[in-house]
Amino acid sequence: xxxxxPAGEGLDxxxxxxxxEIEVDVALTAEPxxxxxxxxxxxxxxxxxxxxxxxxxxxxxxxxxxxxxxxDDGRRRLAPEQRAVGLMLADSLLFPHLRALDNVxxxxxxxxxxxxxxRERARTELERVGLSDRATSRPRELSSGQQARVALARALxxxxxxxxxxxxxxxxxxxxxxxxxxxxxxxxxAYDGVTVLVTHDPLDALxxxxxxxxxxxxxxxxxxxxxxxxxxxxxxxxxxxxxxxxYAAHGDSHGHVHTADGGLIVTTSPTEGAVWATIPxxxxxLHRHEPEGSPRNAWRLRIASVTMQGQSARVGLVGDVALTAExxxxxxTALGLQVGQGxxxxxxxxxxxxxxx
Amino acid sequence: MRYAGRWRSRVALGVPAALxxxxxxxxxxxxxxxxxxxxxPSDLATPTVLxxxxxxxxxxxxxxxxxxxxxxxxxxxxARSDHRATSWVRALLTVxxxxxxxxxxxxxxxxxxxxxxxxxxxxxxxIQIPFTTVAVMxxxxxxxxxxxxxxxxxxxxGLDPRLESVARTLGASDLRYLRTVGIPxxxxxxxxxxxxxxxxxxxxxxxxxxxxxxxxxRTQTLPLLVYVELERDPQVAISISIMLLVVSVLVLGVLRxxxxx
Numbered sequence: 001x002x003x004x005x006p007a008g009e010g011l012d013x014x015x016x017x018x019x020x021e022i023e024v025d026v027a028l029t030a031e032p033x034x035x036x037x038x039x040x041x042x043x044x045x046x047x048x049x050x051x052x053x054x055x056x057x058x059x060x061x062x063x064x065x066x067x068x069x070x071x072d073d074g075r076r077r078l079a080p081e082q083r084a085v086g087l088m089l090a091d092s093l094l095f096p097h098l099r100a101l102d103n104v105x106x107x108x109x110x111x112x113x114x115x116x117x118x119r120e121r122a123r124t125e126l127e128r129v130g131l132s133d134r135a136t137s138r139p140r141e142l143s144s145g146q147q148a149r150v151a152l153a154r155a156l157x158x159x160x161x162x163x164x165x166x167x168x169x170x171x172x173x174x175x176x177x178x179x180x181x182x183x184x185x186x187x188x189x190a191y192d193g194v195t196v197l198v199t200h201d202p203l204d205a206l207x208x209x210x211x212x213x214x215x216x217x218x219x220x221x222x223x224x225x226x227x228x229x230x231x232x233x234x235x236x237x238x239x240x241x242x243x244x245x246x247y248a249a250h251g252d253s254h255g256h257v258h259t260a261d262g263g264l265i266v267t268t269s270p271t272e273g274a275v276w277a278t279i280p281x282x283x284x285x286l287h288r289h290e291p292e293g294s295p296r297n298a299w300r301l302r303i304a305s306v307t308m309q310g311q312s313a314r315v316g317l318v319g320d321v322a323l324t325a326e327x328x329x330x331x332x333t334a335l336g337l338q339v340g341q342g343x344x345x346x347x348x349x350x351x352x353x354x355x356x357x
Numbered sequence: 358m359r360y361a362g363r364w365r366s367r368v369a370l371g372v373p374a375a376l377x378x379x380x381x382x383x384x385x386x387x388x389x390x391x392x393x394x395x396x397x398p399s400d401l402a403t404p405t406v407l408x409x410x411x412x413x414x415x416x417x418x419x420x421x422x423x424x425x426x427x428x429x430x431x432x433x434x435x436a437r438s439d440h441r442a443t444s445w446v447r448a449l450l451t452v453x454x455x456x457x458x459x460x461x462x463x464x465x466x467x468x469x470x471x472x473x474x475x476x477x478x479x480x481x482x483x484i485q486i487p488f489t490t491v492a493v494m495x496x497x498x499x500x501x502x503x504x505x506x507x508x509x510x511x512x513x514x515g516l517d518p519r520l521e522s523v524a525r526t527l528g529a530s531d532l533r534y535l536r537t538v539g540i541p542x543x544x545x546x547x548x549x550x551x552x553x554x555x556x557x558x559x560x561x562x563x564x565x566x567x568x569x570x571x572x573x574x575r576t577q578t579l580p581l582l583v584y585v586e587l588e589r590d591p592q593v594a595i596s597i598s599i600m601l602l603v604v605s606v607l608v609l610g611v612l613r614x615x616x617x618x
Binding site (some may be wrong): 096 | 520523524525527528529530536541542
């Protein structure tokens with residue numbers, strides 16, 4: 001999605017500030033048209049980052065440059081109303097007393113555009129999110145998905161150079177979320193500014209963003225394209241998000257990987273030194289008796305949890321190596337898997353990936 | 358035993374409760390019983406009542422407008438600020454609420470009187486505030502404004518602060534946000550605050566008589582007239598009182614659903 005653009009046209013920010021318990025130091029860069037997905041656990045600094053970009057919070061240090069303009073350099077700060085920014089939050093936060101059209105026209109009106117022109121613009125924006133027929137509805141007459149789309153139209157009606165979406169789909173029920181997600185994706189492809197999308201839903205990030213930034217405890221723990229992140233997670237949180245068993249470990253040239261917890265994993269793709277090792281949950285097979293054949297990993301583990309997910313089950317295992325296995329429902333019943341029980345877990349050495357830490 | 362115990366606690370709680378109710382209700386009933394309903398229209402049309410009625414209406418209206426124009430911005434500043442000074446300002450605001458009105462009148466004299474803090478600078482220009490209609494308005498505003506500000510501040514604190522963040526990213530200045538979003542959303546609170554402040558201003562007596570005196574047509578509001586007429590023609594005083602009682606009940610009607618459930 002990146003285009004040939006002169007440097008400094010997109011987003012270039014380093015956000016350093018302390019808020020409450022947390023010290024945030026996050027760097028973000030993007031080119032026009034890019035969608036950056038910011039993920040991380042709650043209270044990790046995602047919303048603080050967004051509020052600093054919006055201008056609601058002041059930077060302690062660092063800088064925010066958008067489309068060549070300096071918004072904040074730690075000393076001089078543009079107020080939110082002076083920034084070409086659009087903001088959309090989890091609860092769409094529409095102005096409850098204004099009709100959909102006037103909600104969307106609020107931005108252009110506030111920026112000095114005539115009532116007539118602002119309404120024309122608002123009509124266009126509502127059309128782009130497929131809501132031209134709900135222009136005269138008040139927010140409470142709209143469904144939650146429609147409210148979210150009006151909020152998106154409102155945020156884009158001022159032609160922002162930077163669009164901030166803070167958990168835009170979090171307040172929606174699953175059905176509405178899926179539909180609104182594709183509406184959002186469609187609208188964002190036609191938007192040529194930088195989008196910063198904060199979410200804790202990996203699906204949002206993977207389907208909407210073309211660059212991911214993980215923020216934990218106020219720091220960036222990993223950044224990269226979705227493909228890079230999916231194949232090589234670099235923190236326990238990222239591992240959970242992408243659904244891989246992830247181990248901080250030490251590897252030797254023989255393919256032995258020693259995890260920090262004292263476990264031993266065998267791989268056919270050795271990396272020496274400090275490594276991350278991953279095992280896909282679907283590569284784990286469970287057996288009642290010790291499996292035969294080599295070279296494979298086999299551990300006697302204890303079942304800590306069993307949860308169902310559609311036609312498969314996720315089995316949480318503890319022991320020498322903490323492991324999540326994804327098995328079919330048939331094998332759950334065939335093996336009679338029960339919490340607290342012992343079971344053998346086997347993983348082919350070819351399924352274990354390692355890469356430098 | 359249990360039966361007797363239940364009766365004893367019923368009496369121990371019921372008797373004081375009934376007394377409290379009687380203390381509050383009997384005076385109102387007495388007032389209504391003593392009213393000569395047929396005479397009320399003519400009483401209210403007497404040459405002394407009409408000027409007082411007009412004065413009360415104008416001064417309380419001005420007070421309401423002052424509350425609206427000056428009190429609303431103050432309420433907004435108090436509502437959005439978490440600064441330590443804010444709680445001090447709020448505490449200061451509540452002082453006129455509990456201050457004996459007479460003391461308020463004295464304080465106003467010390468401010469606007471010929472030798473007062475501000476009055477001494479006005480005297481050279483021939484401007485005299487005490488014992489004028491303006492003094493009545495100042496006295497009423499002094500006692501009524503805190504009610505308005507606290508009511509509106511409460512309503513504004515109920516607003517989601519993120520609405521303001523969104524409005525500002527859309528390009529709205531503070532003034533535009535307040536005009537187009539903040540105030541429209543707290544209109545019920547503003548209406549309630551106005552009703553409360555207006556009712557307080559209408560009943561104002563102590564600060565007014567101290568600071569503005571009791572001059573018919575100039576500073577004699579309805580409560581002051583009631584006080585005077587009680588000596589001269591009690592029936593007129595009762596008729597005016599009935600009118601004020603009716604007005605108070607009407608204000609209660611406005612407030613119902615806001616603070617009263």
